[in-house]
Amino acid sequence: MTSDSRQAPADAVDPNLVPQRTLYTGAKMPAIGLGTFGSDHISHQVVAETVLAAAEVGYRHFDCASVYGNEDLIGLSFQNILRDGLQRKHLWITSKLWNDKHGEADVIASCEKSLRDLRLDYLDLYLVHWPFPNHHPPGCDVNVRNPHAVPYIHENYMRTWRKMEELVDRGLVRHIGTSNMTVPKMKLVLRDARIKPAANEMELHPHFQQPEFFQYLLDNGIAPIGYSPIGSPGRPDRDRTPQDTSPTEDPVILKIAARLGIHPAVVCLKWAVQRGQTPIPFSANRRNLFANLRGVVDAPLTAEDMKAIQAIDRNCRLIKGQVFLWKDNQSWEDLWDIHGEITAP
Ligand SMILES: NC(=O)c1ccc[n+]([C@@H]2O[C@H](COP(=O)([O-])OP(=O)(O)OC[C@H]3O[C@@H](n4cnc5c(N)ncnc54)[C@H](OP(=O)(O)O)[C@@H]3O)[C@@H](O)[C@H]2O)c1
Numbered sequence: 001m002t003s004d005s006r007q008a009p010a011d012a013v014d015p016n017l018v019p020q021r022t023l024y025t026g027a028k029m030p031a032i033g034l035g036t037f038g039s040d041h042i043s044h045q046v047v048a049e050t051v052l053a054a055a056e057v058g059y060r061h062f063d064c065a066s067v068y069g070n071e072d073l074i075g076l077s078f079q080n081i082l083r084d085g086l087q088r089k090h091l092w093i094t095s096k097l098w099n100d101k102h103g104e105a106d107v108i109a110s111c112e113k114s115l116r117d118l119r120l121d122y123l124d125l126y127l128v129h130w131p132f133p134n135h136h137p138p139g140c141d142v143n144v145r146n147p148h149a150v151p152y153i154h155e156n157y158m159r160t161w162r163k164m165e166e167l168v169d170r171g172l173v174r175h176i177g178t179s180n181m182t183v184p185k186m187k188l189v190l191r192d193a194r195i196k197p198a199a200n201e202m203e204l205h206p207h208f209q210q211p212e213f214f215q216y217l218l219d220n221g222i223a224p225i226g227y228s229p230i231g232s233p234g235r236p237d238r239d240r241t242p243q244d245t246s247p248t249e250d251p252v253i254l255k256i257a258a259r260l261g262i263h264p265a266v267v268c269l270k271w272a273v274q275r276g277q278t279p280i281p282f283s284a285n286r287r288n289l290f291a292n293l294r295g296v297v298d299a300p301l302t303a304e305d306m307k308a309i310q311a312i313d314r315n316c317r318l319i320k321g322q323v324f325l326w327k328d329n330q331s332w333e334d335l336w337d338i339h340g341e342i343t344a345p
Helices: 044-057 071-083 107-118 154-169 183-192 211-219 251-260 264-275 286-295 303-310 332-336
Strands: 020-022 028-030 061-063 092-097 125-128 176-179 199-203 223-227
Touching: 044 071, 044 286, 071 107, 092 107, 107 154, 125 154, 125 199, 154 176, 154 183, 183 211, 211 223, 251 264, 251 303, 264 286, 264 303
Parallel strands: 061 092, 092 125, 125 176, 176 199, 199 223
Antiparallel strands: 020 028
16 A cells, blocks of 8 residues: 545545554555444445445545455445545455355355455455355354354365465455464464465454464464454344453443543554554444544553553453354354364364
């Protein structure tokens, strides 16, 4: 990405002020992006309109995925944004390979479909959305299981990854990356990849900081991209359990927000960018879009604030991924290798 000299409207942030992450290739990625998953209750049309509004407000980084079902409409928004004079090189656009497309014959075709839908010649980043090829009907109950579901099989993942590498060779994507990984899985990928992941997308917010994995990624030159950075207050009911906590209701976050006169959501985003991850919050509300982007260019949190937020980690994973389990009566924790090794079949 190079600098963008367009005039910003009144309720907008100058994109040139937004912090950037430098990836191991030297490419620059805006350190905050817009999520585009409508959590099943925001229509595809509204998400596409949100992309247009976000570009006006100053967002240049967009996190898309084929499974969100809205790439064709978002593509029309990108077409308008580019027609209005913004250059492609000033945008950072991510998409993701869904779980039913891990087959060697499917990876390139799936990326090409996302490119067609998004009306783009290339993606800045293409991620393997989940490390399991286990798919399920969209919006289904968390107890639904795919009868063909399997655990993580590294050889199979690397077959998929070889095709991801081919996407880079062919110039269809500039970077490839992973999502929903763990340290043990990532170690194997780093051992065997020809083109290493540039980024890993993962749940990250003040109540789920994943400190060990986060540091592992930084140590290995992989950019952590944080999803559900506000604690996904609008997530579907199927992704809620009674044990879940909410970072925007945490007394430490509330106190900082009150002192600064900002919404607790904005405190979560300021913390995220300062800590070194790239949050990708969703909002369908232009006022919130603006507040979120302004929050990461305004005065930073103090060192005391950062320390206080570090101390409120509750290891509370909200997006547990139950539908990707491969056996009945399994704990969702089996997906996440919590004992430090890949969970056995
Ligand atoms: N890789 C993966 O597996 C994966 C998984 C989950 C999500 N993601 C990505 O991450 C993105 C974000 O995650 P998410 O949507 O789950 O959660 P999130 O960004 O943590 O939360 C979004 C919610 O926060 C509210 N919000 C945003 N800014 C606000 C503000 N300033 N004040 C008050 N409320 C505010 C929004 O409501 P309003 O609309 O009313 O502002 C919306 O309901 C997704 O859209 C998707 O792109 C990726």
